[in-house]
């Protein structure tokens with residue numbers, strides 16, 4: 001067939017070309033061997049060739065980073081101490097001053113990004129000193145890197161020590177991402193998904209007496225905030241908490257109540273309080289982490305026995321935790337907080353929670369308007385958050401920042417923010 005003879009001829013031509021090329025290449029190797037005899041001269045040639053090869057391989061990346069406007073020029077870390085209007089108490093301790101950390105990242109084009117760490121020792125043992133230490137190690141390797149690779153940088157920070165301090169991880173990621181998105185003129189709510197720009201927040205009644213709880217509830221209602229979160233589980237026991245809850249409901253009978261035990265209850269204590277509430281006809285909106293963070297069986301039983309929604313907070317710091325909680329049916333809601341492990345971890349947790357049809361809550365530690373605005377961007381942009389707890393800027397006696405979310409009654413909005421998270425030091 002004419003077709004097959006053409007194919008044969010093409011194949012023979014290919015073999016002939018391949019054979020010529022192979023022998024040329026082998027000849028090249030022989031020539032190289034001849035040069036080896038003149039060792040110093042050849043060594044110099046090799047070095048020069050090596051330098052050229054290195055330049056050929058590396059120069060495009062190096063040049064791109066060196067001249068990129070998003071190259072990180074500097075990284076600064078400093079304490080951020082903000083006095084509170086009144087002590088903020090939870091079951092395991094009280095904070096009088098928010099001892100946080102401010103991180104500033106500056107890009108080659110002069111754009112600055114800011115991040116906040118809000119370590120809260122009564123919550124998980126993290127401290128300002130620990131956050132400062134974890135963040136300062138980045139001085140050695142971060143400058144010169146490109147903010148466009150923020151997720152890879154977040155992973156590197158985590159491996160280099162961020163894993164020991166979730167608040168530091170959050171501050172690092174926030175500052176780098178903020179700088180990048182300000183440079184790109186993209187607001188974070190849009191970056192996180194663009195689902196929306198608003199959400200509703202609750203406000204917290206911290207630990208104290210029933211009279212103090214009633215006074216705090218009156219102030220919350222006066223602000224136009226509907227949902228009330230109460231810190232419970234203190235040393236004075238379930239009967240004291242029951243009296244505080246009743247006092248709050250006397251002020252605001254229809255307030256959706258989020259009762260946060262911060263992992264302080266025993267199973268018996270939890271049952272006692274729940275039964276006391278049932279007797280008074282109290283129906284809370286959410287039981288947030290009443291039991292120890294690893295007591296998943298207890299959390300499941302609490303939800304089953306009461307018929308109320310249970311949220312995991314201290315017990316859910318990673319996507320792995322979220323999967324375990326879903327598997328054990330130990331919660332119906334996950335409280336996502338950037339201070340637990342940063343933004344990347346929060347994105348992972350939200351993805352797992354959605355896949356398992358768990359409800360979402362956004363919360364935080366004792367954070368200024370900076371960190372809380374980042375969380376507002378996240379929850380509004382991602383969408384689908386049923387519970388919002390972004391109230392701690394209202395507890396601060398000073399605001400060292402300009403910008404941030406706008407609050408009208410209980411409604412938070414980030415619609416006005418044009419780039420990054422929109423918060424800048426004064």
Ligand SMILES: [Mg+2]
Pocket residue numbers: 260262288289313314335363
């Ligand atoms: Mg909590």
